[in-house]
Amino acid sequence: GESVGLHLPTLSVQEGDNSIINCAYSNSASDYFIWYKQESGKGPQFIIDIRSNMDKRQGQRVTVLLNKTVKHLSLQIAATQPGDSAVYFCAEKVEGYSTLTFGKGTMLLVSP
């Protein structure tokens, strides 16, 4: 039978739409957060990061929002393109520690 682990949350959008990918993180002591993009057969690629003393950070076509009150992180992608199709992971790091804890990932599918 199928493994539950294969069923990633999936977001399907049309090319040109804005996409929002959400992540609930686990540790209130986390002070650093990163979003990664992973294409099939490739390693995770850094997209954008944010520290806990900020609630918003913008990059090129991407914005990360941090809500520490509810331990929620989101990645907004403007004018989504087919090349944005990938699995997106959020990761958190606790102050004083060096390792990242990764979320399960969300698959983004962009239709032309």
Next chain:
Amino acid sequence: GAGVSQSPSNKVTEKGKDVELRCDPISGHTALYWYRQSLGQGLEFLIYFQGNSAPDKSGLPSDRFSAERTGGSVSTLTIQRTQQEDSAVYLCASSGDRGKPQHFGDGTRLSIL
């Protein structure tokens, strides 16, 4: 090279054999990390190196797993007496220091028959 390099990119071996996976981090990066990713899953932390020492090896799943780093650069992850549940993609990442993003290689896809 400019990025993290891992070799081999694919490895197929029989159950019970030992395997050695290699990671070349970005030049000058002092921190190096190994992760494991099973099909459709997130990344599972294995071990962290700062220079040649491993202050955090809490993620190694059993004593069959070991890793070393020499010269503050290349790292090898060794799995002894491989089992089928070891099948996964093994990813290596490096960073300039603890406050900087980790940059990943493309991984070694390990298949145990």
